[in-house]
Amino acid sequence: MRTPVALLALTLCALTPLPAQAATDTHLEGRLSSGAAYVMDVPAAWNGTVLLYSHGYVPAGLPNPAQNAPGTATLDSLLDQGYALIGSSYATNGWAVTDAVPDQLATLDLFTDQFGTARRTIAWGVSYGGFVTTTLAEQHADRLDGSLAMCGLVQGGVANWNSTLDSVFALKTLLAPDADIPLTGFADRAQAQSAATDLTARTTAAQLTAGGRARIALAAALNDIPGYNSTTQTEPGPTDWDAQQANQYAAVTGLLQLPAFGWRQEAESRAGGNMSWNTGVDYTAMLHRSPLFKEVTELYKASGLALDSDLAVLNRAPRVSADPAAVRWMKNTSVLGGRLTDPQLDIHTTGDPLIPVQAESAYRRAADAAGSGARLSQAYVDGPGHCTFTSGEMIGALETLEHRLDTGRWDTSPATLNSRARQADPASEPRYAAYRPGPYPRPYDSAHPDGLRP
Numbered sequence: 457m458r459t460p461v462a463l464l465a466l467t468l469c470a471l472t473p474l475p476a477q478a479a480t481d482t483h484l485e486g487r488l489s490s491g492a493a494y495v496m497d498v499p500a501a502w503n504g505t506v507l508l509y510s511h512g513y514v515p516a517g518l519p520n521p522a523q524n525a526p527g528t529a530t531l532d533s534l535l536d537q538g539y540a541l542i543g544s545s546y547a548t549n550g551w552a553v554t555d556a557v558p559d560q561l562a563t564l565d566l567f568t569d570q571f572g573t574a575r576r577t578i579a580w581g582v583s584y585g586g587f588v589t590t591t592l593a594e595q596h597a598d599r600l601d602g603s604l605a606m607c608g609l610v611q612g613g614v615a616n617w618n619s620t621l622d623s624v625f626a627l628k629t630l631l632a633p634d635a636d637i638p639l640t641g642f643a644d645r646a647q648a649q650s651a652a653t654d655l656t657a658r659t660t661a662a663q664l665t666a667g668g669r670a671r672i673a674l675a676a677a678l679n680d681i682p683g684y685n686s687t688t689q690t691e692p693g694p695t696d697w698d699a700q701q702a703n704q705y706a707a708v709t710g711l712l713q714l715p716a717f718g719w720r721q722e723a724e725s726r727a728g729g730n731m732s733w734n735t736g737v738d739y740t741a742m743l744h745r746s747p748l749f750k751e752v753t754e755l756y757k758a759s760g761l762a763l764d765s766d767l768a769v770l771n772r773a774p775r776v777s778a779d780p781a782a783v784r785w786m787k788n789t790s791v792l793g794g795r796l797t798d799p800q801l802d803i804h805t806t807g808d809p810l811i812p813v814q815a816e817s818a819y820r821r822a823a824d825a826a827g828s829g830a831r832l833s834q835a836y837v838d839g840p841g842h843c844t845f846t847s848g849e850m851i852g853a854l855e856t857l858e859h860r861l862d863t864g865r866w867d868t869s870p871a872t873l874n875s876r877a878r879q880a881d882p883a884s885e886p887r888y889a890a891y892r893p894g895p896y897p898r899p900y901d902s903a904h905p906d907g908l909r910p
Contacts, residue, residue: 848881
């Protein structure tokens, strides 16, 4: 157990000032003025680097403790290496970027007050926390030296909610055309939950028929939900369309139960209305761009349904329009611009069902357009699931970012990342691989927003 201490002893190096040193490891917990909880762990032999951790999405109503690492094994390993680890809970749950950013900065301020100025500050985070991390990197570069976004929602808020809408719009239009199931603009959480329950039931029934399965695969393809997306699944063969679709079905029902309705309702309550739309979208063109196009066409052939007819139905169906004020709120708070002053490394699993790996293409597009492309590097773990990195894969990525900060050069080859990951966690086989994701279905960033207006 790490014992809190009150007094810190200052040691000096002849060449470079060292951070304050404690007689023993220090563990601090408390609350910020916003009400957010914070937690800090500082080893006695602090190496001068502080890692500011941003946690993932926590739904409304669930416990929201402060977090300063993605897991106990990673925390213990990094403390043993001398890193200081800090993070907050954010003052609120849900789509909390407007609370998360100031709370993370306040946590960093408090750390500096307690322990002195770090020689290096790195922001890092997972999932929604990868989005918070990237927001910090773009907007508060003066406070950081670099950033690491892991399985991050780096396509930004508008693109995320538009892609979520595309999938549920296809399910509702093709599986429940006459049902009164709202997809946006929920009056409250109860209405959102009722809509989720109804559309989930329709989807579950459709899974029992070949035509229903083909249509679910089409809806999954519009959001690039992969056919191997969970560590509980057996990897299907490259042409085992039925097994791939069954895996997608599991992910689609998860999307309906959580992000597409309940999480959307919470985000809409912050934005003041519906912040996504599909006016002007050509679903035929979108499907042709999807890496899942072949699977969908084969499942439609087997079902006897006409894919072109269903796409025509989607393209003729009444569309969902956005509330302009809600779009402005989301754009002002939750759209990334790719403007990086310091190096950022992104890592992503190839089989992510919640934040598809194509999100990295969206952020690459933004960074290149903003002239920051050389500061961004992206690497890929060949495996299923959302944020299912091993401790070694995360620490290897962190060490790779630090190498870039030390030398001014990126070395994010799979061989280098796997070597560092294996050294950090010899018990797990690392899975970094050469990979290039396809384009994000509907990117939207401040450098060049999607041309389809709400």
